[in-house]
Amino acid sequence: MAKIFDEESRTFSEYLLIPNLTTAENTPDKVDLSIPICRYRKGTEEPKLKINIPLVSAIMQSVSDSGMAIALARSGGISFIFQSQPIESQCEMVRKVKKYKAGLVTSDSNLTPDNTLADVLELRERMGHRTVAVTHDGTPNGKLLGLVTSRDYRVSRMDPSTKVSDFMTPFEHLVYAAEGTTLKEANDIIWEHKINQLPIVDTDNCLVGLVFRKDYESHKENPIELLDDQKRLLVGAGINTRDYMERVPALVHAGADVLCIDSSDGFSQWQEDTLRWVKQNFPEVPVGAGNIVDAEGFRFLAEAGADFIKVGIGGGSICITREQKGIGCGQASAVLAVSAERKKYFDETGSYIPICSDGGIVLDYHLTLALAMGADFMMLGRYFARFDESPTRKMLVAGNYVKEYWGEGSNRARNWQRYDDGGTGGKMSFEEGVDSYVPYAGTLKDNLDTSLAKIKSTMSSCGASSIEEFQQKARLVVVSSTSIVEGGAHDVIQKDNDRPR
Ligand code: IMP
Numbered sequence: 001m002a003k004i005f006d007e008e009s010r011t012f013s014e015y016l017l018i019p020n021l022t023t024a025e026n027t028p029d030k031v032d033l034s035i036p037i038c039r040y041r042k043g044t045e046e047p048k049l050k051i052n053i054p055l056v057s058a059i060m061q062s063v064s065d066s067g068m069a070i071a072l073a074r075s076g077g078i079s080f081i082f083q084s085q086p087i088e089s090q091c092e093m094v095r096k097v098k099k100y101k102a103g104l105v106t107s108d109s110n111l112t113p114d115n116t117l118a119d120v121l122e123l124r125e126r127m128g129h130r131t132v133a134v135t136h137d138g139t140p141n142g143k144l145l146g147l148v149t150s151r152d153y154r155v156s157r158m159d160p161s162t163k164v165s166d167f168m169t170p171f172e173h174l175v176y177a178a179e180g181t182t183l184k185e186a187n188d189i190i191w192e193h194k195i196n197q198l199p200i201v202d203t204d205n206c207l208v209g210l211v212f213r214k215d216y217e218s219h220k221e222n223p224i225e226l227l228d229d230q231k232r233l234l235v236g237a238g239i240n241t242r243d244y245m246e247r248v249p250a251l252v253h254a255g256a257d258v259l260c261i262d263s264s265d266g267f268s269q270w271q272e273d274t275l276r277w278v279k280q281n282f283p284e285v286p287v288g289a290g291n292i293v294d295a296e297g298f299r300f301l302a303e304a305g306a307d308f309i310k311v312g313i314g315g316g317s318i319c320i321t322r323e324q325k326g327i328g329c330g331q332a333s334a335v336l337a338v339s340a341e342r343k344k345y346f347d348e349t350g351s352y353i354p355i356c357s358d359g360g361i362v363l364d365y366h367l368t369l370a371l372a373m374g375a376d377f378m379m380l381g382r383y384f385a386r387f388d389e390s391p392t393r394k395m396l397v398a399g400n401y402v403k404e405y406w407g408e409g410s411n412r413a414r415n416w417q418r419y420d421d422g423g424t425g426g427k428m429s430f431e432e433g434v435d436s437y438v439p440y441a442g443t444l445k446d447n448l449d450t451s452l453a454k455i456k457s458t459m460s461s462c463g464a465s466s467i468e469e470f471q472q473k474a475r476l477v478v479v480s481s482t483s484i485v486e487g488g489a490h491d492v493i494q495k496d497n498d499r500p501r
Contacts, residue, residue: 007333008330008333009329009330009332009333009334010330010332010333010478011315011330011331011332011360012331012332012360012361012362012365012366012369012370013362013363013366013484014330014332014478014479014484015332015369015373015476015477015478015479016476016477016479016483016487017368017369017372017458017461017462017474017475017476017477018475018476018477019461019462019463020461020462020463020464020473020475021463022460022461022462022463023463025465026459026460026463026464026465027460028453028456028457028459028460029456030465031455031456031459031460031464031465031466032465032466032467033052033053033054033076033452033455033456033467034050034051034052034053034076035050035051035054035354035376035377035467036048036049036050036352036354036376037049037050037051037056037078037258037286037288037307037308037354037356037376037377038258038286038288038307038308038354039286039306039307039308039351039352039353039354040351040352041350041351041352042346042350042352043350044350048286049234049257049258049286051076051077051078051226051234051377052076052077052224052225052226053075053076053077053224053448053452054077054367054371054375054376054377054378054467055072055077055367055377055378055380055448055451056072056077056078056079056080056236056356056377056378056379056380057069057072057077057078057079057080057379057380057381057384058080058358058359058379058380058381058384059080059081059082059083059238059260059262059379059408060082060381060385060407060408060413061082061084061085061391061406061408061413061415062381062385062390062391062392062404062405062406062413063079063082063381063384063385063390063391063405064079064080064081064082064384064391065081065082065093065391066081066093066094066096066097066100066235067389067390067391068384068387068389068390068391068444069081069093069097069233069235069236070096070097070100070233070389071387071389071444071445072384072389072444073097073225073226073227073233073234073235074102074222074225074226074233075222075224075225075444075445075448076222076224076225076226077226077448078226078234078235078236078257078258079097079235079236080236080237080238080258080260080262080379081093081094081097081235081236081237081238081256082238082262082408082415083237083238083239083240083247083262083415083417084238084262084408084413084414084415084417084418087243087246087247087250087251088250090237090238090247090250090251091250091251091253091254092254094235094237094251094254094255094256095254095255097233097235097255098232098233098235098254098255099232100232100233101183101209102183103183103186103211103212103215103216104183104186104200104208104209104210104211105209105210105211105212105215106140106209107131107133107140107207107209107210108127108129108140109123109124109127109129109131109132109133110132110133110134110135110138110139110140110142111123111132111133111134111135111138111148111164112134112135112136112137112138112164113134113136113145113146113163113164113165113168114163114164114165115138115163115164116160116161116162116163116164117153117155117158117159117160117161117162117164117167118160118161119164120132120148120153120164121155121160130149130150131147131148131149131196131197131210132147132148132149133147133199133207133210134146134147134148134164134165134168135206135207140207140209141206141207141208142206142207143204143205143206143207144171144174144176144199144201144205144206144207145165145168145170145171146164146165146168146169146170146171146174147168147169147174147197147199148164148167148168148169149169149196149197152167152168152169153167171205174199175189175193175195175198176198176199176200176201177189177198177199177200177201177211178200178201178202178203179200179201179202179203179208181200183211183216186198186200186211187211187213187216190211190213190216191213195213196212196213196214197210197211197212197213198210198211228257232255234257234258235255235256235257236256236257236258236259236260237251237256237258237259237260238259238260238261238262239251239259239260239261239262239274239278239287240261240262240263240417240418241261241263241268241270241271241273241274241417242417243417244274244277244278245277248277248278248281248282248285249281249282252282252285256285257286258285258286258287258288258307259278259285259286259287259288260287260288260289260290260308260310261274261275261287261288261289261290262408262415262417262418263289263290263291263418263419264291264313264321264409264418264419264432265291265313265327266289266290266291266292266297266301266309266310267292267296267297267300267301271289271301271304272300272301272304274289275287275289275301275304275305275306276304276305278305279305286307286308287305287306287307288306288307288308288309288310288356289301289304289306289308289309289310290306290309290310290311290312290356290358291310291311291312291313291358292309292310292311292313292338293311293312293313293328293329293334293337293338294329294334294337294338294341295337295338295340295341297338298311298338298341298342298345298353298355299341299345302342302345302351302353306353307353307354308353308354308355308356308376309338309342309353309354309355309356310355310356310358310379311331311334311335311338311355311356311357311358311375312331312334312357312358312359312360313327313328313329313334314327314328314329315328315330315331315334315359315360316358316359316360316381316382316407316433317359317360317362317381317382317405317436317438318381318382318405318406318407318410318433318434318435318436319359319407319409319432319433320407320409320431320432320433320434321409321432321433324430324431324432325432331357331359331360331370332369332370332373335355335357335370335373335374335375336373336374338355338374339355339373339374339375340374342355342374343374354376354377355374355375355376356375356376356377356378356379357370357373357375357377357378357379358378358379359379359380359381361378361380361382361383362382364450364451364454364455365454365458367451367454367455368454368455368458368459369476371455371467371470371471371474372462372470372471372474372476373474373476374471376467381405382405382438383447383451384444385403385404385405385438386403386405386438386439386440386441386447387403387441387442387443387444387447388442388443388444389443389444390403390405392404392405394440395437397437400439400440401439401440402437402438402439402440403437403438403439403440404435404436404437405436405437405438406433406434406435406436407432407433407434407435408433409428409431409432409433410431410432410433410434410435411428411431411435412435413433414428416428419432462474462475
């Protein structure tokens, strides 16, 4: 007969935290949210990889491309670029993040000296930019020969067939700076010379990018930006258990800082094979695995060499795995069970394996509960999909702005590697996710600031100034369904425009 677990599985909303004594040491401004995300020998070894806020974005087409990865790393977290795409395009996204320099824009309006005024006007209309770089071959990184801005031509007086070389500001008359110039130095040059943009060139005078006067304020250095030792943003990448022998070397070469196997069910021989291969061939590259929901699954992946382990089956907002296959577990119970096993593993081996709670975060306080229950960091899809920086379309539906958000198990994503159970030879025979909209919420930074403020405030109320301290001190209580009703505004007539966000 099947084994029946003694306790029912629960979700985050069924728990609340009980406050502890708050002292002057526990104010929100003193809370440190940085956390290691890869296996290390706690107490005797420094962790290899830390993030500055405990949030990572999901390995999904509708969430994590290079734009999201740049925005999130600039705010202290990390994105895992989706693997359900050709290896080369995933690598290109990784390279884009590694090459990113705050405030340095790759020129996307470029012409050659033989183009004409008509070409300039057409390009301006199409791209909406006033600055055109003139390079020897018309590419963004060709040898810089001049610039054209709206001060260089008068449409009413000039023949549209006039060549760019006749009216551009030639290289000899340009103010420019060398590659490696910091954003602050570039801004000083812009002010000193009263110019609006500064081209940055390499030692061969090839164009690297442009710094614009207007961008400085929005790009000033951010103290919790997540940077590597060469001051480049950190980025993660998803991999799968099929093409890892080609995908992993390409991603590592492109500069990926951490990898994660993307799978709906991590308790499998294929994950073990993948982990062993990565560890053997790229021992320096941290690699996470998952998803699992219990002690056995955790132990299996820990022994196979996973650097972090992702917890969660069936709790994702777009996920229908539980309905389709009848597998999964309430997210809170899964995190509690796995963190108990992680402690045992640590006591036995001295090796601490961070765990990542993946999916099912609906309200900001669920983030804090996940941490209290032992998660070191959380992976989110729906949360990030709502922001300007997610790769999907913003649309107006029934009078409300929304963004598209689809599951990796939906027909639209065609990510059969994630749902591969080894037998079908790469066909998806049924869907495990839906295609949906989420309410548009604005910029990542604005929303993240609010979520992080709530986490810090709750941690302060629980007398903790770091995630580790919080996990040790947190006291949780299961709430009845009537206490949940009591927790919202009740028995008042709420004004429509006065709902807390
Ligand atoms: P969310 O933050 O609740 O939206 O959940 C995001 C998580 O759902 C991802 O990180 C994946 O683990 C999982 N996921 C993504 N796509 C699918 C799907 O199509 N079916 C089931 N789970 C999915």
